[in-house]
Amino acid sequence: MGIFRFTAAGLAALIALLAAFSAPALADPTLPRDKGLPIAVQAAATVLSIESFDENAGKFRATVDLRLRWSDSRLASGTDGGGTPETLRGSAAEARMKEIWTPPVRIANQVGEAELSEYGLKIYPTGQAELLHRVTADFTVDVNVERFPFDRQKLAIEIAANGLTTAEMVLRFDQSDIDFSRPSAHAELGGWTIGLIDLKSAPQPGWYNGTHARVVASLDVQRKLGLVVASIFIPLLASLLIPQLAIWLNTMEDGVFQVDTYEMVNIIIGGLFAIIALNFTVYSSYTVLSVGDNTVNRLFALNYIGLASALFVNVVFSRFNVVARFFGPYVQEQAYSAIMWAIPTLIFVLAMSFLFAAYV
Secondary structure, eight states: OHHHHHHHHHHHHHHHHHHHHHSOOOSOOSOOOTTOSSEEEEEEEEEEEEEEEETTTTEEEEEEEEEEEEEOGGGOOOSSOOSOOEEEEHHHHHHHHTTSOOOOEEETTEEEEEEEEEEEEEEOTTSEEEEEEEEEEEEEOOOOOTTTTSOEEEEEEEEEESSOOTTTEEEEOOHHHHHHOOOOTTOOBTTEEEEEEEEEEOOEEOGGGOEEOEEEEEEEEEEOSHHHIIIIIHHHHHHTHHHHHHHHTOOEETTEESSOHHHHHHHHHHHHHHHHHHHHHHHHHOGGGGSSSOHHHHHHHHHHHHHHHHHHHIIIIIISOHHHHHHOHHHHHHHHHHHHHHHHHHHHHHHHHHHHHHHO
16 A cells, blocks of 8 residues: 555656646746847837927827847747747736746836836747837937927937846847838827938946947937928028118218217117017027027027127217227228128128038
8 A cells, every 4th residue: 555655646746747847838937048148139119109299308208119029949839830829918918928038128218107008929839929018108308409490300219128238138120120110100290200210229338347238219300490480590580680770770971970879779779689588589489499509599699799790880980980080081981881791791691601501
């Protein structure tokens, strides 16, 4: 009887051991090492919709699909690679993800919690796996307005490895990932023209000289000129005429100015207040323009220089007659005639060169 018990117990243990070896290893969330390290994960992203883009705050809100593909031999269910893939969505996909290894990645430039976060998972009989993550959230973006209003912005989605270094996992992309990474045909963004998505590998340094893989999917958007030109650049260029009027409106007869200096100065002071008001209005709507070198700041500076030049000319020529005292009224009249065209020409050439530099 004792021998029978021992034999039965041994048989049960043997059956359990055989079952453990024969069962497919699908419930193993550890790092797959059968093909060596690092594990290559294909990364791609597509933009389904863009709800908003706040360039002053440096963020945009969008719905994006992230796609990750990798190979894990423990997921293989057949030797010939035939059969249909196991396809899961929503809660079923999330439950299955807890049983297998999935690439630990995060969206590095996501701000706050996602409004929408859904998963789709495909596991092919060959052991290939494809994870699709749909996210609706806010994302930070670096805004460069140096070429405003002809600027193009990059709305980036930063797919970064979380925890693993490049010695353990790398993020890559091939032509199929580039083909996948396109904006939806229905994606729109008011005031901007939507372009293509560019994929770029940009590894990040980590602790103890480690490096973490990162792929940046950047959606190119170009600013539409209509509203910006009407609300900013037409007033800015028109305001350049104010100091020129303070020079042009005065005339000379026999070396004597016909309009009193104080009237010209009043025009200049009125122009100064107009520029200050326009400055406040523009920077209230486009806070991002108030920092750094850009076309708007250059044109504002040119306006102030024009006002200062007009004030200087009126004080030196009309108020104190400095040139007439030293060189005579005829020289002053000829010098003033030259300045009437030299200063406006110089200012408008500079203004056009600022716009041309931004355009090219």
